[in-house]
Amino acid sequence: MRASDKAYEALRTDIVEWRLRPGAMLGEVEQAERLGVSRTPLREALARLVADGLAIQERGRGAMVSDVSLEHVDNLFALRRALEIESARIAAKTADPAVFAALSARFLEAGRSATIETRESFFQLAGELDRSIDAAVANPYIEQALRSLRVHLARIRRLAQDDPERLATSAIEHASIAAAIAARNPDVAAAATQLHLHHSLEHIKNHAGSREDT
Numbered sequence: 634m635r636a637s638d639k640a641y642e643a644l645r646t647d648i649v650e651w652r653l654r655p656g657a658m659l660g661e662v663e664q665a666e667r668l669g670v671s672r673t674p675l676r677e678a679l680a681r682l683v684a685d686g687l688a689i690q691e692r693g694r695g696a697m698v699s700d701v702s703l704e705h706v707d708n709l710f711a712l713r714r715a716l717e718i719e720s721a722r723i724a725a726k727t728a729d730p731a732v733f734a735a736l737s738a739r740f741l742e743a744g745r746s747a748t749i750e751t752r753e754s755f756f757q758l759a760g761e762l763d764r765s766i767d768a769a770v771a772n773p774y775i776e777q778a779l780r781s782l783r784v785h786l787a788r789i790r791r792l793a794q795d796d797p798e799r800l801a802t803s804a805i806e807h808a809s810i811a812a813a814i815a816a817r818n819p820d821v822a823a824a825a826t827q828l829h830l831h832h833s834l835e836h837i838k839n840h841a842g843s844r845e846d847t
Contacts, residue, residue: 637674640664641681648687648698649787659688659696685781687788701788703841709785710834716779717830720770721810721822728769730815736762737811744804747797755800762807766814793837806832 634642644664647653659682665675679696682688688696724733740762743755763783767776806829813822 635674636670637677637681640668640670640675640678643668644678644682645685645687645784648682649784651788651791653698655698655700657698658694659698661695685784687784701785701792703792703838705785706789706834706837709782709789710830712778712782713786714827714830716775716782718823718826720766720775720779721814721826722819723772724766724769725814725817725819725822727771728765728814728817730817732765733811733815736765737808737815740804740808740811744801744808747801747804749797749800752800755804759803759807762811769814789837792841796840799836799840802832803829 644653644659653659659679661672661675661679665672668675670678679688683690683696687699689699690696736758739758743751743758747755763779767779770776806825809825810822810829813825
């Protein structure tokens with residue numbers, strides 16, 4: 634891995650996981666020493682983060698982690714609806730039904746055992762569904778747009794307070810999406826995706842804590 638790629642991946646992960654919080658300064662000297670790279674590849678990494686919208690360039694101060702707030706949620710979900718609903722429609726026409734039938738069963742099992750302690754494994758399973766839909770859609774432009782969007786969605790999700798009830802409900806919603814794709818029913822897959830996104834947006838808006846609490 635190139636030094637600039639290493640620095641970019643490390644900084645992006647730290648930002649998404651809130652180890653580097655909104656407003657944190659990304660000093661070149663400090664971050665280069667922390668990540669074990671020289672300042673030139675670090676500058677390349679910072680430029681990529683600015684292009685991603687994860688950092689902003691402050692005149693005379695350098696780069697800092699961009700803000701994230703509920704004000705951004707509606708805009709992100711407008712794009713998410715357009716991309717994910719259409720992706721579900723396409724996947725229902727092209728996907729291997731066996732792959733999605735198995736995913737649906739796994740989500741139902743995850744919903745029955747949902748706890749705060751199992752949320753990371755649930756998010757990993759949700760990521761597996763995303764990747765399976767991406768593979769079925771096989772559209773590099775949609776995949777690239779979703780890859781960028783999902784980074785911001787991961788940050789936004791940290792504003793909301795996870796609870797077992799929502800995790801269980803979300804698992805059932807994911808199971809419904811996967812089952813509709815397995816059944817090769819584009820309209821039901823799109824409707825199930827729309828319902829899940831509606832509930833996700835409402836949960837974030839109704840259960841968001843302050844940045845200090847997150």
